[in-house]
Amino acid sequence: MKRNLLAASVAFSVITLVGCSEKEPELTTSIQQASYGIGLNMGQSLLQDGLENIDTQALALGMEDALAGTEARVSEKDLMAAFGELQAQAEERASAESTEQLETNTAFLAENAKREGVITTESGLQYEVIESGDAEGAQPKASDVVSVHYEGKLTDGTVFDSSISRGEPVDLPVSGVIPGWVEALQLMRIGDKWKVTIPSDLAYGPGSPSPVIPPNSILVFEMELLGIQQDDE
Structure with a gap:
């Protein structure tokens, strides 16, 4: 360190x-x-x-x-040695925790995939349809900006973000979000409301944007596609 x-x-x-x-x-x-x-x-x-x-x-x-x-x-030499030892211990502990978390993720996703109505894509993204919009409705492209209502949770039910709680949907570029969202949004049609389970490698991986979201977290979103901005132009 x-x-x-x-x-x-x-x-x-x-x-x-x-x-x-x-x-x-x-x-x-x-x-x-x-x-x-x-x-x-x-x-x-x-x-x-x-x-x-x-x-x-x-x-x-x-x-x-x-x-x-x-x-x-404490001397400079001893301080540097102590910092090095502390860093090594922290890295070893983080590696063990990461391995354990990834094993837990694998088991969780395997069980979730067995539930009725859950669809697993080739990437490992899992989703289930809560409500369906028009079957002929528009689907976003990666270049589009969409309006979405959502609530994000960890697998233990902890809510880490929610436009629903704020009472206001968000407009965001499809290509500017985490990979799991990029994929899910392009599969949805306007009016669709899905529960989307995003593996950690399609979310933030070993990193974390917030202390509320631990490293290697699976993220579970309830998300509703309200509109595509380009359709309104």
């Missing part, structure tokens, strides 16, 4: 210092709230980097020394 990444993450100790004090400070002033926010954001970043086993007391001590301008208690 690059040292500057960990150095930036040291701000997480703002929140750990609270736990080390005898009395929790109030979070009433703008400085207190901003400080808490910095600690919260950095803590979330550490978790995303797989560093949930950080020694928070040592972390707080490092920040105290930095702010006081005192000499570092």
Whole structure:
């Protein structure tokens, strides 16, 4: 792990210092709230980097020394070696978790494919029709912009995004979304409402656009194609 990444993450100790004090400070002033926010954001970043086993007391001590301008208690050489070991541990843990998640995904998709009404495409995308539009209705092309209502969930039912909850559909370019959506939209006709199960490799894969969506997540969308902008021109 690059040292500057960990150095930036040291701000997480703002929140750990609270736990080390005898009395929790109030979070009433703008400085207190901003400080808490910095600690919260950095803590979330550490978790995303797989560093949930950080020694928070040592972390707080490092920040105290930095702010006081005192000499570092650990040599540069030892720090670099420690960073390297921590990075290796994080990568090993992430690899194991990724393998386990992919195995879970395979089992989930295999079971889902057995359900009545589920259609699996050649790419592995799975969908089932909730409501059908006009059988002769228009189908989007990759170059089109479409209007869609949707709700996205993880396989455990956690909702991570929903135009339905916001009460307003979205307009988006067919070619500008995740591969699973690109494929599904071009199979749908105006008025179709489908439940679409998107394998992780057709979604965000090992990456993640949000802490709400873990790496290698299968995404489940209820989506309705409301219109194609070019049809209205």
